[in-house]
Amino acid sequence: MTIQQTITAPEPPAPATDDTKVSPMMQQYLEIKAANPGLLLFYRMGDFYEIFFEDAELASRSLGIVLTKRGKHQGMDIPMCGVPVVRADEYLHRLIALGIRVAVCEQMEDPAEAKKRGSKSVVRRDVVRVVTPGTLTEDNLLDARANNYLMAIARAKGGDRIGLAWIDISTAEFIVTECATGELGATLARINPNEVIVTDALYSDPDLSQLLRELSAVTPLTRDVFDTATAERRLCDYFAVATMDGLSAMSRLEATAAAACVTYVERTQIGKRIPLSPPTREAVGTTMAIDPATRANLELTRTLGGERRGSLLDAIDCTVTAAGSRLLAQRLAAPLTDAAGIARRHDAVAAFVADSGLRDDLRSALKVAPDMSRALARLLVGRGGPRDLVCIRDGVMAADQVLDRLSAVENLPAEIAAAMAGLRRPSRELAATFARALDDELPLMKRDGGFVREGFEPVLDETRNLRDASRLVVASMQARYAEDTGVKALKIRHNNVLGYFVEVTAQHGDRLMQAPLNATFIHRQTLAGQVRFTTSELGEIEAKIANAGDRALGLELEIFERLAAMVADDSDDLYAASHAFAQLDVATALAKLAVDDNYVRPEVDESLLFAIEGGRHPVVEQALRRDGQPFIANASDLSPGPGQKSGQIWLITGPNMAGKSTFLRQNALIALLAQIGSFVPASRARIGIVDRLFSRVGAADDLARGRSTFMVEMVETAVILNQATERALVILDEIGRGTATFDGLSIAWAAIEHLHESNRCRALFATHYHELTQLSAKLPRLFNATVRVKEWHGDVVFLHEVLPGSADRSYGIQVAKLAGLPPAVITRAKAVLAKLEAQDRGQGAKGLIDDLPLFAITSRAPEEERPPSEADLLMEAVKALHPDEMSPREALDALYALKAKLPKA
Ligand SMILES: Nc1ncnc2c1ncn2[C@@H]1O[C@H](COP(=O)(O)OP(=O)(O)OP(=O)(O)O)[C@@H](O)[C@H]1O
Numbered sequence: 001m002t003i004q005q006t007i008t009a010p011e012p013p014a015p016a017t018d019d020t021k022v023s024p025m026m027q028q029y030l031e032i033k034a035a036n037p038g039l040l041l042f043y044r045m046g047d048f049y050e051i052f053f054e055d056a057e058l059a060s061r062s063l064g065i066v067l068t069k070r071g072k073h074q075g076m077d078i079p080m081c082g083v084p085v086v087r088a089d090e091y092l093h094r095l096i097a098l099g100i101r102v103a104v105c106e107q108m109e110d111p112a113e114a115k116k117r118g119s120k121s122v123v124r125r126d127v128v129r130v131v132t133p134g135t136l137t138e139d140n141l142l143d144a145r146a147n148n149y150l151m152a153i154a155r156a157k158g159g160d161r162i163g164l165a166w167i168d169i170s171t172a173e174f175i176v177t178e179c180a181t182g183e184l185g186a187t188l189a190r191i192n193p194n195e196v197i198v199t200d201a202l203y204s205d206p207d208l209s210q211l212l213r214e215l216s217a218v219t220p221l222t223r224d225v226f227d228t229a230t231a232e233r234r235l236c237d238y239f240a241v242a243t244m245d246g247l248s249a250m251s252r253l254e255a256t257a258a259a260a261c262v263t264y265v266e267r268t269q270i271g272k273r274i275p276l277s278p279p280t281r282e283a284v285g286t287t288m289a290i291d292p293a294t295r296a297n298l299e300l301t302r303t304l305g306g307e308r309r310g311s312l313l314d315a316i317d318c319t320v321t322a323a324g325s326r327l328l329a330q331r332l333a334a335p336l337t338d339a340a341g342i343a344r345r346h347d348a349v350a351a352f353v354a355d356s357g358l359r360d361d362l363r364s365a366l367k368v369a370p371d372m373s374r375a376l377a378r379l380l381v382g383r384g385g386p387r388d389l390v391c392i393r394d395g396v397m398a399a400d401q402v403l404d405r406l407s408a409v410e411n412l413p414a415e416i417a418a419a420m421a422g423l424r425r426p427s428r429e430l431a432a433t434f435a436r437a438l439d440d441e442l443p444l445m446k447r448d449g450g451f452v453r454e455g456f457e458p459v460l461d462e463t464r465n466l467r468d469a470s471r472l473v474v475a476s477m478q479a480r481y482a483e484d485t486g487v488k489a490l491k492i493r494h495n496n497v498l499g500y501f502v503e504v505t506a507q508h509g510d511r512l513m514q515a516p517l518n519a520t521f522i523h524r525q526t527l528a529g530q531v532r533f534t535t536s537e538l539g540e541i542e543a544k545i546a547n548a549g550d551r552a553l554g555l556e557l558e559i560f561e562r563l564a565a566m567v568a569d570d571s572d573d574l575y576a577a578s579h580a581f582a583q584l585d586v587a588t589a590l591a592k593l594a595v596d597d598n599y600v601r602p603e604v605d606e607s608l609l610f611a612i613e614g615g616r617h618p619v620v621e622q623a624l625r626r627d628g629q630p631f632i633a634n635a636s637d638l639s640p641g642p643g644q645k646s647g648q649i650w651l652i653t654g655p656n657m658a659g660k661s662t663f664l665r666q667n668a669l670i671a672l673l674a675q676i677g678s679f680v681p682a683s684r685a686r687i688g689i690v691d692r693l694f695s696r697v698g699a700a701d702d703l704a705r706g707r708s709t710f711m712v713e714m715v716e717t718a719v720i721l722n723q724a725t726e727r728a729l730v731i732l733d734e735i736g737r738g739t740a741t742f743d744g745l746s747i748a749w750a751a752i753e754h755l756h757e758s759n760r761c762r763a764l765f766a767t768h769y770h771e772l773t774q775l776s777a778k779l780p781r782l783f784n785a786t787v788r789v790k791e792w793h794g795d796v797v798f799l800h801e802v803l804p805g806s807a808d809r810s811y812g813i814q815v816a817k818l819a820g821l822p823p824a825v826i827t828r829a830k831a832v833l834a835k836l837e838a839q840d841r842g843q844g845a846k847g848l849i850d851d852l853p854l855f856a857i858t859s860r861a862p863e864e865e866r867p868p869s870e871a872d873l874l875m876e877a878v879k880a881l882h883p884d885e886m887s888p889r890e891a892l893d894a895l896y897a898l899k900a901k902l903p904k905a
Pocket residue numbers: 620624630631632633634654655656657658659660661662663800
């Protein structure tokens with residue numbers, strides 16, 4: 001869903017006349033609202049964020065909270081609703097999920113301060129932060145297992161190239177790249193940003209609007225954010241450097257997008273500088289291209305129903321840390337295409353497969369290691385708490401543990417050695433200081449105090465003693481007052497309104513209000529059952545306690561800032577260590593998966609091989625295992641045959657439910673797993689790098705985009721036939737089934753010829769059009785395979801074995817019977833089928849193969865070259881006539897001339 005919020009500020013208030021008087025507070029609200037267009041305003045009033053006008057209506061609808069009224073504006077009621085500050089995160093989370101951006105406006109001074117300026121003065125307020133889906137840092141607003149990307153898309157006027165930059169504030173990642181407009185969809189699908197920013201103009205560009213509107217949140221911004229002329233300067237300012245040359249080489253478009261990202265971050269974080277790594281350029285062509293339809297069809301990170309459960313990622317994710325899970329998802333989104341890089345990852349997995357003790361020890365250590373990167377990000381933007389500091393301390397300590405364990409092993413592969421180098425980077429002194437400074441029990445917020453360990457800072461200890469000693473004084477005072485007044489039940493209590501006060505039950509109240517006790521006890525409040533007093537002595541001690549308490553808190557906050565500054569100084573090294581943890585987590589997790597599910601190391605090289613022995617489907621296998629069912633392993637071989645230069649196409653026929661789709665998908669997933677650096681579910685796999693993966697499987701309507709099932713199928717097929725090259729792997733399942741039989745068969749027929757002659761890629765093609773198997777007689781790289789079933793007393797038994805050959809029938813009626821169609825329908829269907837088959841006998845497609853020349857030949861005879869027909873000539877002659885300029889005689893002659901051109905009967 002795309003939401004471009006058009007929350008408009010209410011009309012600015014008219015000058016105050018008697019009936020349109022605007023209160024000073026409302027005046028302030030309207031000014032702040034007008035300064036923050038397009039944002040829903042959370043306006044802090046005491047313990048609530050209040051929301052007014054149209055914002056209130058939107059919030060009430062979106063959050064299901066009660067809409068009330070508060071006062072009047074220009075004679076009309078002001079709609080209002082409120083969110084308690086303590087629950088604000090929960091509500092923010094829901095608004096963000098709907099793509100609504102929120103400006104949080106806080107009270108910038110104590111109400112008492114405002115009062116000093118006059119009784120009518122309004123508390124100073126300001127927007128301290130804009131909360132948007134792509135700029136979150138709070139743990140409770142983020143999905144721990146997924147990256148949270150903000151992406152900027154820039155395009156030069158009239159150009160075809162697009163500059164992209166994306167950042168994850170919570171991990172400091174900052175990446176830029178460029179692509180052609182046509183590749184934008186695939187790139188967006190790969191990165192899967194949580195928020196995209198574009199110019200207003202791009203947002204309404206007809207070429208891109210469809211694509212952009214399908215994203216979860218798109219924020220159109222004014223042109224200045226994407227201004228190319230100032231891009232470099234804005235980047236230099238952000239990174240506090242004189243020139244970007246030293247940071248990274250970027251194209252102008254990339255720099256424009258990168259600058260848009262930092263400007264947007266600055267605008268949303270208001271006054272806080274978010275630390276980001278300098279932008280790195282994503283190397284073009286180093287990852288397998290997978291278009292959005294293929295990602296969706298293969299259910300890589302979500303099932304077609306939108307769930308994580310049941311997806312490939314869910315099946316292979318054995319990571320034990322959130323950062324590891326995020327890295328695995330990133331790798332799955334962008335499999336590598338260089339054999340050396342892939343081998344490096346396989347080496348690491350292999351080392352952990354071979355040494356189960358090492359694997360288990362590391363996993364146990366990683367399990368308790370905290371998510372340092374997100375704690376780091378919070379600390380760096382000034383939103384961190386004491387628990388984030390502890391997270392850093394524990395992270396560095398965990399790094400030592402992991403290093404200890406790894407140091408005991410010899411000859412570790414390069415990927416693990418690199419991770420170890422990352423773990424060594426953070427300063428150990430920092431961890432030691434933190435260990436001395438931080439208490440065992442920690443409050444969530446730094447402003448609650450009490451997180452610095454006793455003994456760390458002598459001045460703090462002294463101040464705390466003073467505060468605590470004064471508290472003891474209060475206790476002894478209570479005993480003395482009880483004695484002096486003779487009221488045993490006298491208590492000294494504290495609340496925020498009265499501060500410290502003496503409380504007695506109503507029956508003793510009078511005594512304290514009379515001489516001589518009234519000289520000491522000053523009456524403050526009478527409640528139903530109690531009477532409350534203060535004394536000057538109590539006032540003094542209260543001031544002392546408050547002072548000492550305030551000073552202790554002030555000292556603690558100073559210490560907090562000192563520690564946070566140490567983190568900031570060491571942030572690059574801490575990020576490196578955090579990434580190293582994630583790398584180790586992914587490598588050990590993939591090793592565990594390989595061992596538990598019996599995966600092997602694939603042999604990946606630059607060839608065009610694709611030979612899988614004993615291949616299985618990673619997700620279906622796990623599902624069947626849970627039901628106690630075995631998965632039948634199957635081989636495939638799309639490698640070029642002897643004397644051939646290009647890979648093969650397998651045409652798979654077989655009954656419904658036999659396992660064709662499963663077989664197709666498993667081969668695609670094996671290639672993908674191999675290239676992310678994982679072992680694969682097979683007994684042996686030899687794979688020549690796949691640079692592009694295409695799949696067209698299943699059929700689904702896309703009514704939201706106004707496309708029928710058949711249209712979706714054809715659009716996706718068109719992409720494949722237009723783009724697949726020799727290094728691609730193509731999976732096509734039942735092309736043409738969404739239309740009339742002969743249309744479908746013809747399309748499938750022509751598509752196979754095109755794949756074979758033009759694309760020359762490795763491909764798997766499943767179909768129920770058995771006529772297509774004839775094509776193997778003409779196409780040397782087309783190989784027929786079938787999924788075996790057995791017929792048993794009229795029923796069908798699925799064996800799920802893929803073998804050379806072709807199926808003679810689809811057993812559709814037997815499958816329908818299994819599905820529970822009424823017996824009468826089954827009997828009737830059998831009769832109809834028998835009749836149809838008898839009629840069709842001898843007239844099938846067998847003749848076609850001889851009658852029709854191959855695709856390659858037909859394509860060489862373009863339509864324009866045929867001689868004009870008589871109808872064409874006639875049309876030309878009619879077009880040449882100009883009736884308005886003709887005399888009746890000329891018109892009659894022309895009519896005779898036309899008649900003469902008609903073919904003689
Ligand atoms: N190799 C296998 N081993 C065990 N069970 C399998 C295997 N392949 C498929 N199955 C089971 O058979 C079911 C049907 O498989 P699949 O959807 O791949 O069939 P299909 O031939 O594509 O059917 P249709 O032509 O009706 O679309 C799967 O859900 C799975 O449970």
